[in-house]
Amino acid sequence: MTGSTATAGILQTVARCRRRMQVVSAARRAAVAVPVAIVTVELLALILRLPAIDTVAITAAASALAVIAAAIPSIVRAPSLRETAAAIDARVQLQDRTVTALQLDGRVDPIAQLVVRDAGARLAGLIPKRAFPLEAPLYFRPVLGASGAITVAWLAIIAAPGSSWFIARDAANAAAGPGMGRSSRAAKSGANTQAAEDSSERAPSVAPGQASVRTEAKREETPVGHETTRNDADKQGRGSEGSQPTSAPSPAATPGRDTGRAAGTSDTGRGATGFAHRMASAAGGVSGGDSASIDGALNHAASAPHDAAYSDKYRVASARAEAAIAQERVPPRLRTYVRRYFVAIHP
Amino acid sequence: MTPSIETVEAQAASFRSTFHRLKDEIGQVFVGHTELVDQLLLCFFCQGHALIEGAPGLGKTLLVKTLSEAADLRFARVQCTPDLMPADVTGTNILVETAAGQREFLFQRGPIFANIVLADEINRATPRTQAAFLEAMQERRVTVFGVTHPLDAPFSVFATQNPIEMEGTYPLPEAQLDRFFFKLTVPVPGVHDMAEIMLRTTGEAQGRVGRAVDLDTVRSMLGLIRQVKIADEVMRVALTLVRATHPDAAEAPAEVKQYVRYGASPRAAQAIILAAKALALIDGRYHAATEDVRRVAVPALNHRLILNFHGEMERVSATSIVERVLATASRA
Numbered sequence: 001m002t003g004s005t006a007t008a009g010i011l012q013t014v015a016r017c018r019r020r021m022q023v024v025s026a027a028r029r030a031a032v033a034v035p036v037a038i039v040t041v042e043l044l045a046l047i048l049r050l051p052a053i054d055t056v057a058i059t060a061a062a063s064a065l066a067v068i069a070a071a072i073p074s075i076v077r078a079p080s081l082r083e084t085a086a087a088i089d090a091r092v093q094l095q096d097r098t099v100t101a102l103q104l105d106g107r108v109d110p111i112a113q114l115v116v117r118d119a120g121a122r123l124a125g126l127i128p129k130r131a132f133p134l135e136a137p138l139y140f141r142p143v144l145g146a147s148g149a150i151t152v153a154w155l156a157i158i159a160a161p162g163s164s165w166f167i168a169r170d171a172a173n174a175a176a177g178p179g180m181g182r183s184s185r186a187a188k189s190g191a192n193t194q195a196a197e198d199s200s201e202r203a204p205s206v207a208p209g210q211a212s213v214r215t216e217a218k219r220e221e222t223p224v225g226h227e228t229t230r231n232d233a234d235k236q237g238r239g240s241e242g243s244q245p246t247s248a249p250s251p252a253a254t255p256g257r258d259t260g261r262a263a264g265t266s267d268t269g270r271g272a273t274g275f276a277h278r279m280a281s282a283a284g285g286v287s288g289g290d291s292a293s294i295d296g297a298l299n300h301a302a303s304a305p306h307d308a309a310y311s312d313k314y315r316v317a318s319a320r321a322e323a324a325i326a327q328e329r330v331p332p333r334l335r336t337y338v339r340r341y342f343v344a345i346h347p
Numbered sequence: 348m349t350p351s352i353e354t355v356e357a358q359a360a361s362f363r364s365t366f367h368r369l370k371d372e373i374g375q376v377f378v379g380h381t382e383l384v385d386q387l388l389l390c391f392f393c394q395g396h397a398l399i400e401g402a403p404g405l406g407k408t409l410l411v412k413t414l415s416e417a418a419d420l421r422f423a424r425v426q427c428t429p430d431l432m433p434a435d436v437t438g439t440n441i442l443v444e445t446a447a448g449q450r451e452f453l454f455q456r457g458p459i460f461a462n463i464v465l466a467d468e469i470n471r472a473t474p475r476t477q478a479a480f481l482e483a484m485q486e487r488r489v490t491v492f493g494v495t496h497p498l499d500a501p502f503s504v505f506a507t508q509n510p511i512e513m514e515g516t517y518p519l520p521e522a523q524l525d526r527f528f529f530k531l532t533v534p535v536p537g538v539h540d541m542a543e544i545m546l547r548t549t550g551e552a553q554g555r556v557g558r559a560v561d562l563d564t565v566r567s568m569l570g571l572i573r574q575v576k577i578a579d580e581v582m583r584v585a586l587t588l589v590r591a592t593h594p595d596a597a598e599a600p601a602e603v604k605q606y607v608r609y610g611a612s613p614r615a616a617q618a619i620i621l622a623a624k625a626l627a628l629i630d631g632r633y634h635a636a637t638e639d640v641r642r643v644a645v646p647a648l649n650h651r652l653i654l655n656f657h658g659e660m661e662r663v664s665a666t667s668i669v670e671r672v673l674a675t676a677s678r679a
Contacts, residue, residue: 086580095636100578110355111574114633 006120007105010098011081013123018084020128022074028137029070035147037066042154052158091131094122311347318342355571355633362568362628366392368559372417376554377410378547379540386531386646387414387505389629391463392568393621395528396484396504398469398519398650405533407507408467415463416556418565420501423458424465427472429515433479437489438496454491459483462501462562469506470516477523480504484526501565521609521653528618529643530650532666575624577635582620584676585640589616591672592652600675602668606658611651618647641677645669 045055085098101119104112415422438457591598592610623639652665
C-alpha cells in the first residue's frame with residue numbers, strides 16, 4: 001500500500017465515521033428530546049385540560065420538532081476530521097494511529113510513511129456501524145421511565161369514566177350534533193350557543209309545573225359525576241350572602257373568569273352551564289344566549305347601573321329562581337351555580 | 348541522505364531486540380522489578396539521568412552496575428561522601444613532567460567522563476560537589492580551570508539515594524532534581540523474588556552478564572527515538588499533565604492546589620515526550636500514543652513537584668499527587 005493510497009483510504013474511513021458519528025449523536029439527542037417533548041405536552045395537556053385528540057396531535061408535532069431539534073446540532077457542529085480521528089482511536093483502541101496519520105498526511109520521511117501505512121492497514125477493515133453503534137444516552141432509562149409513567153398516567157386520566165375530557169366531548173357532541181368538532185373551543189362555543197338558543201326559545205312557554213319534567217329530562221346531561229359534593233346547608237348559607245357579592249369568594253364574580261368553573265365544572269358552556277342558562281331563562285333573569293353573553297352579564301354586573309328597573313327585574317328573577325330551585329329536585333351543585341349567578345349580577 | 352523505509356524498519360527491529368536483550372541480561376543478575384528495569388532502560392536510551400531511590404540493600408547500585416556491564420560502555424562509580432570534592436568528580440589539572448623534562452599541567456579526567464556514571468548516595472555529597480554534576484548533567488560538558496571539556500555520548504548519570512537516613516545528608520536542590528529525567532523508586536521485592544535472589548546469591552552459581560549492546564548501537568537508537576512522531580493531541584495531553592501539576596493552573600486537581608508549592612517544569616514535558624517515543628518504538632509503533640504518555644508520567648513528574656508546608660506535614664507523596672493528576676486528566 002503506497003502512502004497516498006493509504007492516506008486516501010484513511011480520509012475516506014474517517015469521513016464515513018464522521019457521518020456515522022453525526023447520525024449517532026442526533027439519535028442520542030432525539031432519544032432524550034422526544035420523551036421530554038411528549039412528557040411536556042402531556043403535562044401541559046393536564047394543566048390546561050386539553051382534549052385528548054388535540055393532545056395526541058400536539059404530541060406528534062412536538063416529537064417531530066424534537067427530532068429536528070436533535071438533528072440540528074449534529075449538522076451544525078459536525079466533528080472535524082481530527083476530532084473524528086481521535087474518536088476512532090479511542091473507540092477502536094488504535095493508540096492514536098489515526099490522528100497521527102492525519103497529521104502526517106503529505107510528509108515524505110520514512111517514519112511518517114510507516115505511521116500512515118500502519119494506520120491505513122488498521123483502518124482498512126473498520127466498519128463505522130460497529131465502531132460507533134447506537135447506544136442509549138446518559139439518563140435515557142430514567143427519562144424513558146418517567147415519560148412512560150407520565151404517559152400511562154395521562155392515558156388513565158383521560159380514559160377514566162366521568163373524565164372531563166369525555167364529558168366535554170359528549171356534551172359538545174350532544175349539543176352540536178355529529179357534524180361539529182368534538183373538542184375545539186369553537187365547537188364547544190357553538191354547542192353552547194345552540195343549547196342556549198334552544199332553551200331561550202323554550203323558556204317563555206315553560207310553566208312552573210312543566211319545568212320539573214324538563215329539568216328531570218335534562219338532568220341526564222348534567223355533569224355531576226366528578227364534581228365535588230358540598231354541604232347543602234353551606235350552600236344555603238352562601239346563597240343568603242347574595243346581597244354581599246364582594247365578600248363571597250365566588251370565582252364567577254371575577255371578571256373574565258370562566259363561569260363554568262364558578263359552578264365547579266371545568267369548561268364554559270358545558271352541561272352545567274347550559275342548565276344554568278335554562279334556569280336563568282326560565283326565571284326570566286338576565287340571560288344571554290351563550291357563555292360570552294354570561295361573561296358579558298358578569299362584566300355588566302361589575303358596573304351594573306343602580307337603577308330601579310334593573311333592581312326590580314333582578315328581584316323578581318332571583319325570587320323566581322329561588323322558588324324554582326326550592327321546588328324542583330335540582331342537584332345541589334347546580335343550585336349553588338344559580339345562586340352564584342344571581343349573586344354575580346346583583347345590582 | 349534520508350534512509351529508506353526498510354532501513355528504518357530494520358533499525359526499529361534492532362532497537363526492540365537490543366532493548367529486550369539488555370533487559371534479559373539485567374534479569375540474569377537483578378531479580379524482578381521488571382517495570383523498574385524498563386524505566387531505567389528507557390532513561391538510558393533517551394540519554395537521560397535517573398535518580399534511583401530506595402532503602403539500603405534493595406539493589407540500586409547492582410542495577411546500575413549490571414546495566415553498565417550489559418552495555419559495553421565505560422562505567423564509573425562515585426561514592427558520594429561529605430568530603431568528596433568537585434575535582435574528584437570532574438577531574439583536575441595535575442603537574443606532570445614531559446619527556447623533554449619540562450613540567451606542565453595536564454588535565455586528569457574525573458569519573459564524570461564515563462558513559463554511565465553511578466553517583467552512589469548522591470545526597471551525602473556536599474552541595475558544592477552536587478553542583479559539579481549540574482553542568483555535566485545538563486550541558487554534557489565540564490569546565491575546569493576555565494577550559495571546557497565535552498563529555499562523550501552516550502552519557503547518563505544514575506544517582507542513588509536512601510530516603511531513610513537523612514542525617515548527615517544534603518537533600519538535592521530543586522534545580523538539580525529537575526535535571527533528572529526520571530526518579531525511580533526501588534520497592535521491596537516480594538517473597539517469590541526474594542527466594543530467587545537467595546538462590547542466585549547464596550549458591551554456587553552466580554549470575555553472569557553478557558554484552559548486549561555497543562556504543563554505536565546506543566547512539567543510533569537515540570537518533571531513532573527522536574524521529575518517532577507524536578500527534579498534536581498526544582502532545583497536548585503531556586503538556587496538560589505538566590500544567591496540571593501547578594497549583595495556580597485551572598486544570599490542577601484539588602490535591603495539587605492543596606499540597607503543591609511548585610509544579611513541574613517544561614523539562615518534565617520534554618522527558619515525558621521523549622520517553623513516550625521510546626516506549627512507542629519498543630511497542631513496535633512509530634508514533635507516541637496517549638497511553639505511552641500516561642505510562643511515563645509518574646517517573647517523569649514525581650520528583651519535580653515541590654510540596655508546600657501542608658504537604659510536608661501530612662507526608663503526602665508526590666507520586667500520589669501525580670497519580671491524582673493522571674486520574675483527573677483521564678476524566679477530562
